Amino acid sequence: MRVGFVEWPENLIADSEQWVQLADDLSKVKLDILVTNELPFGPWIASVPDFDPEAAEFSLACHRAGLEALKGLNIPAIISSRPVWEGQRLANEAFSLEGGRVKHLHTKQYFPAEPGWHESNWYATQSRDFEPAVVAGVSVGVLLCTEVMFNEHARHYRKQGAELIVVPRATGIPVHDFLTAGAMAAIVSGCYVVSPNRVGEGPNGPTFGGKGFACGPNGELIGMTSPENPLVVIDLDIASVKEHQKGYPCYVTERI
Template sequence: MRVAFVEWPEALEANSAEWDGIADRLIAARPDILITNELPFGHWIAEQPAFDAEHSQQSIDAHEKGLEALAGLGIPAILSSRPVRAEGLLVNEAVAIENSVVRPVHRKHYFPEEPGWYEASWYVPGSDGFTASAVGGLTVGVMLCTDAMFNEHARSYGRQGASLIAIPRAAGTATENWLTAGKMAAIVSGGYVVSSNRVGRSRNGTVFGGTGFAFAPDGALLAVTNPSDPLQVIEIDPERASRQRSEYPCYVRG
């Protein structure tokens, strides 16, 4: 099964010339599953320290158009995320797109609150837990960006039989910790771990570091994206993940 992951530019807009180039590359790559970066469309709104209703609506609108454009690519399964109104703020909701149908699969739980990433001021935590979903014929777990820093959830996904853990990100340029988090998520879950990230500089100067990555079930690094290769595709074998879950440390019960 072919899984694609990416680094997509800040302020990406559906139906733009930039999007058309991205879409052409995706269609040519013919993945079975695409994992996008976190909140991939429109400006990064959480760099502002205070919630703003107008900007939040602009993000909602950009993602409605963006998810429609994703659904039109003809890729069998896509994992992405979108902003949804909740409790006077937003939730960051991971979605699966299959057969042009968009359905929620997870809501982000953990949010930073620092320059460039004032997410706790914009989003309320999800309350739906970390439950694996059937996506593209696989059992899949999703952790949205900072969720991946809490490794107990990757372990839980492994125990639920997840062959693939997707980590859409909108992270900065310090990528070493993210690579470590991805590697450990693979080691403790026994699943493939695949992450896409935003790249570029926002209108207020927040810099995103790209470097999408994929790890095998044993923690081996398979591939990373870079400016010259912003789209990567790996082959995954669900049986390999199943076998790895019987190996150390996955079998250890606590």
């Protein structure tokens, strides 16, 4: 099972020259699953503190066009996220794309509130879903960016039979905290953890740091993107997942 993950540029527009080059690069690599960074198309609207319905609609339009562009890739399964309306705010929905069909996977529930990442002013949800779904024959759990900081959800995914946890991100230059959180998510779940990231800077900031990464079921770093290698591919060994999930600390249960 070959899984690719990326660092895609800020303000990526479907059918732009940037997109054509990325799509051409992807056409040269055989993948079973592609995992993109969080909200990969259009500008990062949460860099501005005040919610703007017109900017929200523009983000929706960018991602609608982006979804059509993703459908044009010759990849069996793609995991990404997109904005959708929920009440008076947007929700950040992770989804899979297989055979031209979109399937809901998860809705983001943890939102930063600080310069560059005013997400709590832009996004909200009533959803409380942290349930894995089968994508290309693999049981996948999603933790959108900040959610990886909360290990209880990685443990929950393991208990529900997950084999791969994907963590699409839009994070800054420092990567240490997210590498640590991703490694811990792998250790406590016994799953592979794959975390793509945005890269570059928008007109209102912040600067996104790239460095998408993958951890093996033991928490070991097994791959990282860079400007020279914005697409990295790993091979999943599901038998290794099953073995790690039998061992420490995965088997440990809470006694109250």
